[in-house]
Amino acid sequence: PETVMDYAATSQRQRHVLPDGSVAWLNAHSRLRFAWAGPTAHTGARNVELTGEAYFEVAPNPARPFLVQTTTAQVRVTCTAFNVRAFAAEDSVDVSVTHGRVWVRRQSAPDSVLLTANTRVAVHAADAPGHTVHALHRTKEEELNARAWQTDTLRFQETSVAQVVHTLRMTFGTVVQVANPRLAQCRFTGTFARPQPEQVLTVLAATTASQLRADGPGRYQLQGAGCEATTGPGMPASADTLQTRR
Numbered sequence: 001p002e003t004v005m006d007y008a009a010t011s012q013r014q015r016h017v018l019p020d021g022s023v024a025w026l027n028a029h030s031r032l033r034f035a036w037a038g039p040t041a042h043t044g045a046r047n048v049e050l051t052g053e054a055y056f057e058v059a060p061n062p063a064r065p066f067l068v069q070t071t072t073a074q075v076r077v078t079c080t081a082f083n084v085r086a087f088a089a090e091d092s093v094d095v096s097v098t099h100g101r102v103w104v105r106r107q108s109a110p111d112s113v114l115l116t117a118n119t120r121v122a123v124h125a126a127d128a129p130g131h132t133v134h135a136l137h138r139t140k141e142e143e144l145n146a147r148a149w150q151t152d153t154l155r156f157q158e159t160s161v162a163q164v165v166h167t168l169r170m171t172f173g174t175v176v177q178v179a180n181p182r183l184a185q186c187r188f189t190g191t192f193a194r195p196q197p198e199q200v201l202t203v204l205a206a207t208t209a210s211q212l213r214a215d216g217p218g219r220y221q222l223q224g225a226g227c228e229a230t231t232g233p234g235m236p237a238s239a240d241t242l243q244t245r246r
Contacts, residue, residue: 004035009052013149020046021059022066025150027052029087036064053085055150058100069107073123076103082115083147096120096141106136113138120146145171154192154200161186161222164204172197175219182226183210 007016009026016024018034026032030052037044046061048068058066060079068075070086073093080100086093095104097115104121105112113121113136120141144155148171156164162184168174174197178184186208192200201220205212210224 001038002035003038004033007032007034018046018059020061020064020066022046023057024048025055027054027085027149030054050084050086052087053083053149055081055083055147057081072107072125074105074107076105077101083150091125093123094120095123096143096146098147104136111136143167152194154190154195156188156190158187158189160184161188161204161208164188164200165222168197168200173218174201176201177215177219177221179221179223180226183208183222183224186227 003019005019007014007024007026008031009028011028013028014026016026016032018024020036020039024032030050032054033049034046036046041064043063046064046066048066050068050070056066056068058077058079058081062078064078066077068084070084070093071088072086073095075082075084075095077100080102081098082100082102083096083098084093085095095102095115097117097119099117102115103112104115104123106123108125115121115138118141119138121136121138123136144157144159145167148154148167154167154171156167161178165176165178165184168176188204188207190200190203190207197218198214198220201212201222204210205222205224208224208227210222213221213223215221
């Protein structure tokens, strides 16, 4: 008989050991269903249905592939570690690999790509507005904070303010409006352990000589003249490594 387990994370991330010994970290507001024929079966896939975001460390079993199904993509592995972001409100599924090899296939077309360590792919839905469906293509993973929600650490290395704002939105759902395009281009360096969005933004505002204003729950405005008026042309703002307690 098939064993089916359901897992759901609400406002906090969760760590689960799946029945096959694999480990799954669920991001907030994510759901996972795991189904397999049990430890005594010698064949048959380990099937996962995912809505939201999860990081997997898959227990090795070459005879029983580990399949992650989303509305747009299928991920197939036997032993590896990888992240899948598949929120219903977003128009693509993002898969990034920490180590091992991962096959990613588009659900709506015979198109697949092999990912290796430190590579990623974005799979757009065939009917996603504004997107032309191209063949899947792997790229180098250059986002330092792709797993920040799971590692609980944010790292910025001469990162633009615009990218910092994007990272906070992807990691925490925080919305930040930057009033000045020159401020958005400023560069920022800093490391935050166990970060809170307001803490990161407070340090960002201080190091770029800008003003931070709360604009409702999870919403902020950042106003300032930009780097040319604060740190000088081409000079990044920086912050010491910070640690906070939740």
